[in-house]
Amino acid sequence: MSLSVSAVPPLLPAASYEYRTVRPVHHGHMGEPRTDVLAAEEPLEISLVYGPEEARRRRTLAVTMRTPGDDAALAAGFLLTEGIIQHKAELRAVVPCPDVTKAEERGNVIRAELVPGIVFDEARLERHFYTSSSCGVCGKTSIEAVQAASCPVLPAPAPLLPAALVHELPQRLRAAQAVFDQTGGLHAAALFRPAGELLLTCEDVGRHNAVDKLVGHALLRDWLPLHALVLLVSGRASFELVQKAAVAGLPVLAAVGAPSSLAVQAAEQFGLTLLGFVRDNRFNIYTHPERITG
Structure with missing residues (x-):
């Protein structure tokens, strides 16, 4: 893995936000109209093209609500973290779909083309490998399903991360959130070296x-597996985020918010160090504390 690339945070396009007129209210008093900036939210259809050269097939893989921008990275990261591909070499192309028929679909459909000969279980396209927490599937079943979809147990030894440095990561992430500064309505994910350098x-x-955008960028830059890096997310740590981190090979996942019980269970089983409530000069270590130094 080579990380010599100058890692400038991706800049989201103007389509990532919208301007609207609002009326602010302070202490019950109506203020003058002013312009506010909103984070854009639009659907993205990820279309998958696969099969032998003489009999290519195309299927809609997923539709996700996202902020426009980094769509190719989002699609590539989704394919990796959902187990459709294992390596960048299995991708022939990830491009905006050129044959959309409706004006509103323009720019909102991306086509991921697999290299002919790539074999995978097509039954996975009917339904993802695990269901969400709202579907009532037990945690053990969910974790076993993810492990069956090529989610490895992380290797040891792993990088040692000083506790004092963990306290600094949220501020370093916040300083890099360009669109959040304008909208206040976006989640963020960041990759750090153990010494604290934001990549x-x-x-x-x-x-x-x-997270899928982040993993997709790493995949397309040939950085995987990310055994020497740390992932920080601006919200809570869910089971899905732990799964995505483990698939990418990340040994440490730090979250500004709380982890769920299933996230902790999965992190323990995958060998991942999970940190929660990383804010205000405090945090909790939920799993594999050996990677954090006092």
Whole structure:
């Protein structure tokens, strides 16, 4: 893995935000109209093209609500973290779909083309490998399903991360959130070296999308697996985020918010160090504390 690339945070396009007129109210008093900036949210259809050269097939893989921008990285990261691909070499192309028929679909459909000969279980396209917490599937079943979809147990030894440095990561991430500064309505995910250097950050209205964009950029830059890096997310740590981090090979996931019980269970089983409530000069270590030094 080579990380010599100058890691400038991706800049989201103007389509990432919108301007609206609002009427502010302070202490019950109506203020004068002013212009406010909103984070844009639009659907993205991820279309998958696969099969032998003489019999290519195309399927809609997913539709996700996202902030426009970094769509190719989002699609690539989604394919990796959902187990459709294992390596960048399995991707022939990730491009905006040129044959959309409706004006509102323009720019909102992306086509991921697999290299002919790539074999995977097409039954996975009917339904993802695990269901969300709202579907009532037990935690053990969910974790086993993810492990079956090529989610490895992380190797040891892993980088040692000083506790004092963990306290500084949220501020370093916040300083890099360009669109958040304008809208206040985006989640962010960032990759750090153990020494605290910020390598990459991505923003989106969906926290899962922000992580998929980040992993997609790493995949397309040939950085995977990310065994020497730390992932910080601006919200809570869900089971899905732990799964995505583990698939990318990340040994440490730090979250500004709280983890769920299933996130902790999965992190323990995958060998991932999970930190929660990383804010205000405090945090909790939920799993594998050996990677954090006092």
